[in-house]
């Protein structure tokens with residue numbers, strides 16, 4: 001099966017719903033993952049990420065819809081006959097087997113010879129930088145090492161797709177950052193299609209080719225990290241990913257322009273029209289500048305306000321500015337020549353029309 | 362007193378007690394003081410009587426009376442008389458079969474009780490446990506109603522036309538009856554140790570194995586059995602040893618078919634040949650001890666190979 005740009009489609013969800021009693025854990029979800037792509041399922045707790053992933057592994061049966069793997073409908077194929085390799089959040093290493101036996105487990109099921117298995121164990125341990133760990137007991141390894149073993153065990157069987165459920169969730173920040181890099185490099189080297197569950201937006205933005213943002217069992221947006229950040233499709237996505245200033249005011253259209261009226265000050269909005277169900281106008285903090293009071297520039301949006309707090313963060317300065325209806329966050333970069341405002345100072349906020357986005361409700 | 366009050370009073374006493382226990386269990390004296398009562402009970406109720414039996418078993422028995430002296434005659438008689446040989450073999454055979462049946466029934470029950478959870482899990486636990494609250498004799502009579510020639514099972518089979526009165530299976534007063542009854546009695550002893558250990562096995566280990574291509578049988582043999590081994594071995598050992606020594610159920614459901622404990626009881630009560638009955642008892646104790654020792658050896662070996 002081919003997608004529009006010619007790449008093979010490795011995973012396809014088509015109208016997939018999973019109900020637990022009255023609860024729709026996953027609600028009519030459809031998406032494709034291209035061959036070799038890393039798709040992150042991102043969303044708050046309880047949004048249905050794990051359930052979505054587990055249905056592909058075959059641990060849960062969809063209530064409705066079909067799931068295809070490399071073009072074959074696998075909705076009713078039992079787990080052990082599906083070609084997926086899963087990395088669990090707590091790694092699920094077999095405690096009664098050595099690292100080598102853990103890796104050999106899947107290879108034995110595929111009927112490899114002893115010698116081949118030994119070679120493969122060394123090969124994958126090499127890939128995850130754990131040379132010589134084959135005879136170790138997984139219980140005596142650090143969290144990071146266990147994570148690597150879990151990854152090695154999953155890639156050893158050369159699955160069609162790799163499934164990862166918060167694989168770095170149990171690790172501290174520093175180790176997570178390091179393994180994020182290693183995992184993505186390994187994934188790219190092997191060119192293995194990956195479905196990656198996380199509730200950590202930074203992680204998703206860093207590693208994913210595309211991100212599917214989930215909320216209450218539904219996919220709100222599925223797009224590249226840049227697009228999800230810069231052009232969030234819905235208010236939920238705008239709010240969930242990154243810091244966001246929602247501007248409150250009266251949204252309307254005048255002579256072809258979409259305008260937000262904030263207590264008499266008009267702000268131009270980068271939108272083709274006002275959606276029927278309204279929408280939320282927002283600006284990211286780093287897109288705004290805090291200027292001296294009295295600053296004017298017709299080519300951009302401006303709005304007067306008063307600094308209520310200032311946080312000096314080294315590489316940037318964060319202001320909280322009261323604009324009447326609400327308080328917005330403004331991040332000024334700490335470049336040479338930037339004048340710092342003090343709390344209580346009147347300022348004018350300026351930002352481009354382009355960055356004044358409209359998210360659907 | 363309201364429920365709330367009684368709970369807090371109880372809770373306070375409980376807390377006080379456990380803090381005292383914690384404090385003293387760290388001292389040498391405290392340790393002995395704490396296990397003392399148990400040791401005392403074991404000594405008085407188990408070891409002491411066994412020693413008496415052991416000494417009886419060597420006493421000669423002549424002209425209807427126990428004589429002074431020492432002889433191996435009772436052991437020789439037990440091992441050389443066909444009747445007792447057969448009974449011993451039958452007793453062991455029944456214990457083995459009951460243990461196998463209870464493992465085959467008990468493992469899936471224990472598994473389901475833990476993995477299904479919810480009302481299903483509770484139902485399994487209660488259904489397994491409930492018979493323990495009913496007296497052994499009453500339970501055996503329950504089986505009597507089900508199993509006898511015109512009992513519930515046979516009349517159902519006849520009604521379904523699967524058997525006729527002439528070839529209806531004999532389910533009572535033979536080995537079959539004993540096996541059915543004992544399997545029921547012993548099931549909780551198999552199920553509960555396995556439930557305990559099953560709670561410690563994370564479910565995602567099974568999922569990981571399936572994900573790596575293991576079917577149900579492989580998950581069972583390569584993941585569940587090795588990890589549940591402590592519980593499985595406890596269940597098997599208790600079931601086997603207690604089956605070997607059980608008296609009430611075989612006496613009621615076995616009819617003319619006897620096992621060693623029944624023979625021992627009959628010898629004690631209807632003859633005065635206590636030395637011979639003691640010798641039979643010691644043989645049974647010996648068999649149980651042998652099995653326990655052999656079993657521990659095997660388990661240790663298995664741990665040595667990593668239990669795979």
Ligand SMILES: Nc1ncnc2c1ncn2[C@@H]1O[C@H](COP(=O)(O)OP(=O)(O)OP(=O)(O)O)[C@@H](O)[C@H]1O
Nearest residue numbers: 020023025043044045046047048049050051052199
């Ligand atoms: N086996 C189950 N039985 C009943 N409800 C379930 C079951 N599994 C998941 N749910 C419910 O389905 C919803 C989605 O759960 P899921 O685990 O997919 O969320 P998630 O996005 O992975 O969340 P988290 O980030 O907390 O892991 C939740 O409301 C959860 O309580």
Ligand SMILES: [Mg+2]
Nearest residue numbers: 049050051197
């Ligand atoms: Mg989850």
